[in-house]
Amino acid sequence: MPDLEAIVTEIADAMRARPDRGAVASYIPELARVDAGQFGLVVIDRAGQVAAGGDADIPFSIQSISKVFTLTLALGMVGDRLWRKVGREPSGSPFNSIVQLEREQGIPRNPFINAGAIAVTDVILSGHQPREALGEILRFMQFLAQDSGIAIDETVAASEKRTGFRNAALANYMRSFGVLENPVDYTLGVYFHHCAIAMTCRQLATAGLYLAYSGQHPLAGHSVISAERARRINAIMLTCGHYDGSGEFAYRVGLPGKSGVGGGILAVAPGRASICVWSPGLDAAGNSHLGRIALEMLVKRTGWSIFGV
Numbered sequence: 001m002p003d004l005e006a007i008v009t010e011i012a013d014a015m016r017a018r019p020d021r022g023a024v025a026s027y028i029p030e031l032a033r034v035d036a037g038q039f040g041l042v043v044i045d046r047a048g049q050v051a052a053g054g055d056a057d058i059p060f061s062i063q064s065i066s067k068v069f070t071l072t073l074a075l076g077m078v079g080d081r082l083w084r085k086v087g088r089e090p091s092g093s094p095f096n097s098i099v100q101l102e103r104e105q106g107i108p109r110n111p112f113i114n115a116g117a118i119a120v121t122d123v124i125l126s127g128h129q130p131r132e133a134l135g136e137i138l139r140f141m142q143f144l145a146q147d148s149g150i151a152i153d154e155t156v157a158a159s160e161k162r163t164g165f166r167n168a169a170l171a172n173y174m175r176s177f178g179v180l181e182n183p184v185d186y187t188l189g190v191y192f193h194h195c196a197i198a199m200t201c202r203q204l205a206t207a208g209l210y211l212a213y214s215g216q217h218p219l220a221g222h223s224v225i226s227a228e229r230a231r232r233i234n235a236i237m238l239t240c241g242h243y244d245g246s247g248e249f250a251y252r253v254g255l256p257g258k259s260g261v262g263g264g265i266l267a268v269a270p271g272r273a274s275i276c277v278w279s280p281g282l283d284a285a286g287n288s289h290l291g292r293i294a295l296e297m298l299v300k301r302t303g304w305s306i307f308g309v
């Protein structure tokens, strides 16, 4: 077993010293105010052993990382019927792209691009009031992270709602094909709010444990999903979790991972650990610049890439 404490500390120190940080997301005005100098890394294993470095306990906007958890919830609600509304192929396009939707009858390529995540949110919303659906998502996060203090940052949600014209276009377009079933405003409201959940690296790494351990959450003492479903979600994270940067992430890191424009990445080392890294500056594809570099260092030191050492 590698000395995780030492490795995580070494990586956090190396990342803090780097001048290249990428650029914080500016299309959501509230995210543009975040200090790009921050960096956090947490690795948690089956026994709940934590190796933490840097700003491990500062909450940040989880943004698209929430899509892993909404996918898990939606699959729990409707099972494989979900795949009638959303595909599971990489898009090779930016996260907010609309181009494929017209050719593919309003069915988004996968649950992690914005269009796909909005379709998944719509499924969770069906038969519920927006407030209930959002409560369901938030309680699921609190349960997985074993922390009832986790909350939605209403300022971020409002900021995105004010400026989310692109997502509104995607949602209306899908509604025109009947892929969305609920009022577009309701679906978008729930979507913006679950993206605006604020969590720390420690909380997110804890929440991701069920994906690292075949659907079992060792700390919650619960089977969250079947081993088969966990494996499949990991596969979609690997192929689609970084949008048009997914190939590069697989090449450099080789772990299922999901990024968010808040600068977080949740990564899963199956059977070994759940990992969360955060650095708000992004690369051109909207994925954390230092986050990816840090994970690349981590897999080099640990040999945890699923593709070999």
Ligand SMILES: NC(=O)CC[C@H](N)C(=O)O
Pocket (backbone or CB within 6 Å): 062, 063, 064, 065, 095, 096, 114, 160, 167, 192, 195, 259, 260, 261, 262, 286
């Ligand atoms: N990549 C992301 O994190 C995008 C999520 C963001 N809420 C959006 O819809 O644009």
